[in-house]
Amino acid sequence: MADKPIKGEKRFFVTGNEVVAWAALAAGVDIMYGYPITPQNEVMHYWTRLAPKYGRKFLQTEDEISAGFTTCGGVFSGARAFTATAGPGNTLMQEPMSMAEMMRIPAVFVITQRGGPSTATVIYSQQEVTLTCFGGNGEGMRVVYSPGSHQELYDYTIKAFNTAWKYRFPTFVLGDGYQAKMRESLIMYDPEERGIQMEPTEMIVGKEGTPGVDREPAHLRNTYNTEEELNVVVNELVDAFWKAAPEIVEHQEFNCEDADIVIVAHGVVTRAAQAAVKELRAQGKKVGHFRPITLRPYPIEAMKTAIAKAKEIILVESAEGQLDKIVKAELYGSQIPITPYFRPGMGITAEEIIEFINKKG
Amino acid sequence: MALAPNMPKAWRAETKPHKFCPGCGHGLILKALGECIDELGIQDRIVFGCDIGCSLLSWDFFNADAIQTHHGRTTPVLTGVKRARPDRICIAYMGDGGGYAIGSQHLVNAASRNEKVTVLLANNCNYGMTGGQMAPTTLPGMKTETSPYGRDVEATGNPTQGPEMVSAITPEGAYVARGTTANLRQLKKMIKKALETQLNGTGFSFVEALSACPTNWRTNAKDTWNFVEKEMTQYFKVGELKVPGEKEGK
Numbered sequence A: 001m002a003d004k005p006i007k008g009e010k011r012f013f014v015t016g017n018e019v020v021a022w023a024a025l026a027a028g029v030d031i032m033y034g035y036p037i038t039p040q041n042e043v044m045h046y047w048t049r050l051a052p053k054y055g056r057k058f059l060q061t062e063d064e065i066s067a068g069f070t071t072c073g074g075v076f077s078g079a080r081a082f083t084a085t086a087g088p089g090n091t092l093m094q095e096p097m098s099m100a101e102m103m104r105i106p107a108v109f110v111i112t113q114r115g116g117p118s119t120a121t122v123i124y125s126q127q128e129v130t131l132t133c134f135g136g137n138g139e140g141m142r143v144v145y146s147p148g149s150h151q152e153l154y155d156y157t158i159k160a161f162n163t164a165w166k167y168r169f170p171t172f173v174l175g176d177g178y179q180a181k182m183r184e185s186l187i188m189y190d191p192e193e194r195g196i197q198m199e200p201t202e203m204i205v206g207k208e209g210t211p212g213v214d215r216e217p218a219h220l221r222n223t224y225n226t227e228e229e230l231n232v233v234v235n236e237l238v239d240a241f242w243k244a245a246p247e248i249v250e251h252q253e254f255n256c257e258d259a260d261i262v263i264v265a266h267g268v269v270t271r272a273a274q275a276a277v278k279e280l281r282a283q284g285k286k287v288g289h290f291r292p293i294t295l296r297p298y299p300i301e302a303m304k305t306a307i308a309k310a311k312e313i314i315l316v317e318s319a320e321g322q323l324d325k326i327v328k329a330e331l332y333g334s335q336i337p338i339t340p341y342f343r344p345g346m347g348i349t350a351e352e353i354i355e356f357i358n359k360k361g
Numbered sequence B: 001m002a003l004a005p006n007m008p009k010a011w012r013a014e015t016k017p018h019k020f021c022p023g024c025g026h027g028l029i030l031k032a033l034g035e036c037i038d039e040l041g042i043q044d045r046i047v048f049g050c051d052i053g054c055s056l057l058s059w060d061f062f063n064a065d066a067i068q069t070h071h072g073r074t075t076p077v078l079t080g081v082k083r084a085r086p087d088r089i090c091i092a093y094m095g096d097g098g099g100y101a102i103g104s105q106h107l108v109n110a111a112s113r114n115e116k117v118t119v120l121l122a123n124n125c126n127y128g129m130t131g132g133q134m135a136p137t138t139l140p141g142m143k144t145e146t147s148p149y150g151r152d153v154e155a156t157g158n159p160t161q162g163p164e165m166v167s168a169i170t171p172e173g174a175y176v177a178r179g180t181t182a183n184l185r186q187l188k189k190m191i192k193k194a195l196e197t198q199l200n201g202t203g204f205s206f207v208e209a210l211s212a213c214p215t216n217w218r219t220n221a222k223d224t225w226n227f228v229e230k231e232m233t234q235y236f237k238v239g240e241l242k243v244p245g246e247k248e249g250k
């Protein structure tokens, strides 16, 4: 059996789904649980081809409810475990995701957004932002990364396992159908050789010794009897989340220092926004771009600094205002006007952004 | 606190007396399970999952690692544990609503995949915890909160035959039985065989136990036992349906 999936650094030209499978292997993932749905399928296809060579496991479940709950089970037993889904599968998986929030289960969920609502398209969208950040009957105590390139898909898939196990919150890699299916070049590496220490996992149940004799039994709750009892637990959750948030938040900014207009966009749309900024700057326009990498928790402090001198935000997303809602809530009290450029379920090019901004004058 | 001498060792004294209603069948099933854990000496290897339903009240019942899951989702959580850690003995404990209604897809698929876990299901002909609604196992004509005029099988179907269904879809090597809290010795034997099946790794193991819910049945002690022994057994035949190494149809 081969030991390390990736030795040293290697250049690849592959699809995003293949990137995720390799990243999970490199991160030392023990087991994947999953149910077929486009555009996520090839994560499982590559995983099932690669995993046995490295002694890793896979279980195809009966649906996404089960995929989510079996993933939680795997994590309880101390495994580095993940699943991947999209669209209606993401909807079904909210139930186990909310259990993961409540019980601080460090499970990793890879989401490849497709068109919605309902079955819609299997192609692309950014319409699962609200669901992924705030789905389930909970408070959104989740970490959500929104990568914008295959390199980032690799980097943040690895990072997701470390964030999950370090802070004990369910962690999401929010990709999309374009990233899932398109080929792009990137460098894969062994995390350790890059100085990235994989956060150790821990058996949450099944530790050594006889419970009640050698150790206390692990009696894991998610049900409470009184309002007061629950309130204490939720407050602890919320406190832990916001305490960790400053260490978790990530963003990128481009030419924001003197920008009159700041384009806010996430995921693959950042690519169009970055290209648009270059072109508009060449035309002499003072345009910048702010890109949240974590959608949850949101890098609001960095964003406030980035837009400090701006006169306007242009919010660009392939959804009818899902990032927009987050931004507006986070910016509460600010007077800066926010102009929407929403294209639910459709890709957005740099040219379209440039034209939109130029037409506005 | 010391356990009374006739209580299983695996029971957790601090959480006794238990929280079930007087006369409830859950406590009896868990007593049988506790004795099996003792006899097999597997207390340090158990991962016990409890469904939402009155089975939830068993979450701190044993000195064993236990996970409260969601209504119907105990089978996949324990399947996930077992797949990642095959050396653990995984027991999913649930009610008939949890196993046969909301979680039926998990039961059916765990059974057909022959997952090496043990599912223990309390059949009390109703949704106990939520106040006595009709369950898949409610008997024809039986009154519940959502079948106040009696279960109409034309409109709502016949009682689910769980072990018969599981037996039909599991391969050789699985263990499937229906026991009753009215015969604890036999029920204990069944649970023990189910756990042995998991220990031997030959297949899925499933035991349904006929169990009383006097609170929602609104029965006194005599009528409660009468219902378990006479009424329920008309639809739910007690016995083993599948035993590893034995011919079927026994």
Ligand SMILES: Cc1ncc(C[n+]2csc(CCOP(=O)(O)OP(=O)(O)O)c2C)c(N)n1
Binding pocket: B052, B053, B054, B055, B070, B071, B094, B095, B096, B097, B098, B099, B122, B124, B126, B127, B128, B129, B130, B135
């Ligand atoms: C998704 C979901 N739906 C509904 C409920 C409400 N609920 C809690 S317990 C229960 C019924 C339990 O009945 P059963 O599984 O037969 O167990 P019993 O209480 O009879 O032992 C229901 C419907 C829930 N907790 N979760």
Ligand code: SF4
Binding pocket: B019, B020, B021, B023, B024, B025, B026, B054, B124, B128, B129, B212, B213, B214, B215, B216
């Ligand atoms: S409601 Fe019924 S099943 Fe629940 S504890 Fe009481 S008697 Fe037992």
Ligand SMILES: [Mg+2]
Binding pocket: B053, B095, B096, B097, B122, B123, B124, B125, B126, B127, B128, B135
């Ligand atoms: Mg019931």
